[in-house]
Amino acid sequence: MFTSALVALAMGQAAPGPSVQEPSQAPDDAVAGAYVSRCSGCHTIGGGPLKGPDLAASTQWPRASLRLAVAKMDKNTGPMTDAEVDAFTDLLLAPDVRPRLEAARAAAAKNLQASLEPPSEATGEELFSGRLGLSGGGPSCAACHRVAGSGGALGPDLTHLAGKMDEVAMVSAFQGANFPIMRAAYAGRAITPQEAVHLAAYVRGAKGKDSDRGSHAVFAAGAALGLVGFFGLAALLRPHRRTGATPYASTAGARR
Ligand code: HEC
Numbered sequence: 037m038f039t040s041a042l043v044a045l046a047m048g049q050a051a052p053g054p055s056v057q058e059p060s061q062a063p064d065d066a067v068a069g070a071y072v073s074r075c076s077g078c079h080t081i082g083g084g085p086l087k088g089p090d091l092a093a094s095t096q097w098p099r100a101s102l103r104l105a106v107a108k109m110d111k112n113t114g115p116m117t118d119a120e121v122d123a124f125t126d127l128l129l130a131p132d133v134r135p136r137l138e139a140a141r142a143a144a145a146k147n148l149q150a151s152l153e154p155p156s157e158a159t160g161e162e163l164f165s166g167r168l169g170l171s172g173g174g175p176s177c178a179a180c181h182r183v184a185g186s187g188g189a190l191g192p193d194l195t196h197l198a199g200k201m202d203e204v205a206m207v208s209a210f211q212g213a214n215f216p217i218m219r220a221a222y223a224g225r226a227i228t229p230q231e232a233v234h235l236a237a238y239v240r241g242a243k244g245k246d247s248d249r250g251s252h253a254v255f256a257a258g259a260a261l262g263l264v265g266f267f268g269l270a271a272l273l274r275p276h277r278r279t280g281a282t283p284y285a286s287t288a289g290a291r292r
Pocket residue numbers: 071074075076077078079087088089090091093094102105106108109112113124214215
């Protein structure tokens with residue numbers, strides 16, 4: 037249930053990729069839901085590259101090569117069991133992978149809409165800037181990210197994000213499960229689905245208001261290392277999926 041909350045709202049905006057067809061999977065497609073929360077922050081299938089390559093080509097790979105590539109993703113998602121690697125591999129190879137992922141997104145969006153307040157751009161801005169504290173006690177996004185000209189430069193400028201990530205992917209990425217440095221910063225202090233939804237509304241709204249759109253803050257590797265040290269290398273390296281506060285913990289659990 038938390039898994040689908042993580043996965044988040046589509047709120048009237050279609051995800052990139054093909055249009056939804058008759059989904060052929062069972063109503064509770066756990067692996068598709070897990071993919072949406074753990075992988076879709078970095079990959080589309082046919083919607084262009086994000087942090088990782090578009091996986092459209094990979095869906096045509098021989099199973100053995102694909103499985104190897106998926107197994108390597110534990111560096112991004114945290115540890116995966118062999119069964120999880122198999123399940124993600126088979127999902128990507130399934131002829132109906134796109135409609136299944138589309139359905140998983142839609143189901144998650146519905147759950148969120150039922151349980152959360154509607155997204156507020158204003159609240160999102162306050163959370164982003166740090167004027168309103170995150171409930172988990174983690175650092176504000178602006179400590180490391182710029183949107184429309186203000187904020188830190190350790191992480192990439194997020195102004196452009198709405199152009200390349202749909203809502204679901206954004207919320208998944210925002211919850212910090214995907215990026216090692218953010219995982220360290222938010223370990224044990226995960227932002228809530230509600231906060232992620234507000235933040236996504238803010239970032240989406242900021243697109244187009246930016247004066248220096250397209251400029252990307254330089255990723256400062258030295259500073260990044262310093263910060264990792266600050267938040268604790270141990271936190272970064274420790275497997276997180278068993279800590280209840282980690283967004284994908286329940287995902288992993290659900291499939292065991
Ligand atoms: C933090 C971002 C990130 C996350 C999360 C992530 N990946 Fe990746 N993925 C990448 C990057 C970057 C590459 C490029 C090759 C590399 O780094 O190994 C990649 C490569 C791949 C490839 C090979 C594609 C190619 O064309 O080379 C597959 C398949 C893949 N990922 C599947 C997955 C699956 C399945 C998940 C979820 C369990 C996942 N990824 C989660 C970033 C990510």
